[in-house]
Amino acid sequence: MSTLKPILIRTLQLVLVLWAVVTILFLMFRLMPGNPLAAYIDPTFTAEQQEALIRQFGLDKSLLQQYFTYLINLLQGELGYSFRYRTPVADRIWLLLPNTLILTFSSLIVAYAFGIFAGAFLAWKRGSRTEAAALPVVLATRAMPEFWLGMVLLAIFSFSLGWFPAGGTRSAGTHYESLWQLYTSANFLSHLALPMLTLAIYSQGLPLLLMRSNMLDVMNEDFVTMARIKGLSPYAVVIRHGARNAMLPVMTSFAISVGYQLQGNVVVETVFSWPGLGRELVSAVSAADYPLAQGAFLMIAVVVIIMNLVADLLYTLLDPRISYA
């Protein structure tokens, strides 16, 4: 019973945040300069046809009416119709979202797996020349722009060496019966490799440095000294006692990183012609396609909010010292 109340509060907070996001999105697009009608109404339309289109877009109603219509539709899971494609926004998003999620999660998993081990390793090698050489390199990977990194990887591994293809999720004209068949095929994985690597190289800096910093703290703690005194092997001291504890903040940062990663997605999706939601969002915004832009933005916001909640829950699960209250 005592755990129910905080969960309820958390859920309510979630709903409140979502509502705030939805409202800001709604206002943001409508306050942008320019008139979406200019982009969608051909000058050869008759007045009647123009009015029909305005009605279809819902732009003939007042701002408040549009807002409530939007909220009500949202509660029913209805995301509206894209101005540009004239097809349901939801359909388009469901098609593109898996591509973005796969890219995001696979790159983050690789980045974090690498970052955790490398961070622990560098903490172990504190004060050595390895550390002195490695740290600037790590910082550099964090500082470089993702699109530049992507272009460099493309130039080296795709155009020069020919090891990987340069764009898309599969070779031209290949057909797969199901998504599962697609995602487990060598073709797909070879197309995923470079964009994933780009994002992974960019993202690994955070977990690596965080892990290293946590390790350095943890290694000075009493229980580690105790483990050493007990005569445990270096493996037991560093990994079982040290790294397991140092890893906690890193795990929660994984969840939060998903949100930051999605920003980088847009750029990488463009460089590697990866058909994802990030690219679609940017193109919808510049084409003044309100419903699609709102829908895509909202989907990303939902993913971020859920991952933040996951981060919270994960922390309480992993660390017995922290309770929900």
Add this chain to the structure above:
Amino acid sequence: MKNFLNIATGVALGASLWATSVAAQDPIRTVHMLSRPQAAQPAEFQAVQLIAQEWRKLGLDVKVDVMPWSQMADAVWYNRDTWDITAWQMTGRPERSDPDEILYNLFHSSTAEKGYNFIGYQNPEYDKVVEEQRITVDPDKRRALVIRAQEILAADQPNMMLVHPQQAFAFDKNVFDESTVVDQSGIGIRSYWTWLALTPTGDQKDIIVNSSDNVIAVNPLYISGVTDNWLTELLFDRLYRVGADGLPQPWAAENHEWRDETTIAVKLRSGMEWHDGKPVTAEDVAFSYQATTGGEAPMYAPFGKNISDVTIESDNTIVFSLTTPSASFMTSTLAKINLIPKHVWEPILADLSTKDENAESYQEDMPIGSGAYKFVRWLPNEEIVLEANTGHFNAPKAERFILRQVPNAEAALGMLRSGELNFLTDFQGDPQVLLDAAEVDGDLEVVSTVDIGFRYVAFNLRRPPFNDAAFRRALSASVDRRLIVNAAFKKFAVASNSVVSPALEFWHASEVVDDFEVGADVAMSILREAGYGGVGDKLTYPDGVTETLGD
């Protein structure tokens, strides 16, 4: 003392005379010029900066307002009284091989309020010339009128024409037989005829092309984009098609007969089938034309407007009755309207007529046409696959036509070199880079062609001083087009002074371009002769004219 007073009075008198003479000429306000952003339209942006620079030398205070396309379209189309000058462009399409559409829609007074004549050009003499060329069927007489129209525009300079871009495309010589590529006048090697004739020489039997834009729709009743158009051209047939020479040739039609000035009978080719196996009939043809004027296909409506009636005379003869004679009917209408299956679209259009939505909102899952290629599948934002329709009367030599979406120009070039693409149909980068790559990589062939389309700077003729032809002539003369060609378009363009491109050899008035005098001194003398003051310093209106649109 008396001397001093005399001198003082003299100075005061002189000063007041000078002051009144200067005050008599009202300074021209700061004018605003619209342009798209550099990242989106580098050539346009650069051209606008160069032009603004030249105009400032004349004494005009110009401010460049950069804005995205939707905002620009809003200002130019829907707020026709508010803007001064804008950069703009018209795309080259095969149907624009006949100059009628451009000459009429852009400048006839009837389209000034809501149509393409957004600059507000009102010239009764021009109206008459352009109306007459529309109904003059004799080619030589019509040509004389088309030349006259271009001469009037060159004298009036309602628009400042800049260039006809030269688009560069490339393909892999190892995959395809070079001699089967068709360079269509004003369009380039990226032409419908190429997609039919292109013959693979090795194992790779597919044509793999690229586009940097998303495909919006594959809909025969919707002109949704340049790339989308490539697809509808392949999936759907038309009665006539614009040939590589720019003239209409029979396609789904076998032949035609002008019964009189306003009646044309077209004989439908026999044996044609829709992609679902059903036969193409005269009813389908009649239906296709009626669909354009039914209200559900607004973008095609202007092209069917002149048709007063469509009758089916026999199994394969369709008779079109026109309201007024039209010299360009075959190119601008018979070669434009897509033939659609009545059994598919009749129920759809009937349903749409009861709703607010029109045919543009409807997307077939598997578009059914009768064209040389059949629809296979569409992976959103990634690729569209078409396969050859082997039963077609002019079946393609390749097996499939695959369009890949590649938003990154460098990647597109790299993909051409690595073989992921074998025909580069959209390259947004520097054409010189393409040429250099072709030199290094001996497999690539680059062909660049002067486009039918053009780039220009439009003046808002409703707002002084742009209502003065002399002022416009001066502004236009102040910019050497070679500067624009070299600096903004990296030499991949030809200078323009006419909306009719040199690609349309028969209709282009070359004297209008060749005899166009440019230079800062030319511009300044035009301004002075027209009575403008402050030339080279800060421009003022001629005597008696005041600024009515100050900030």
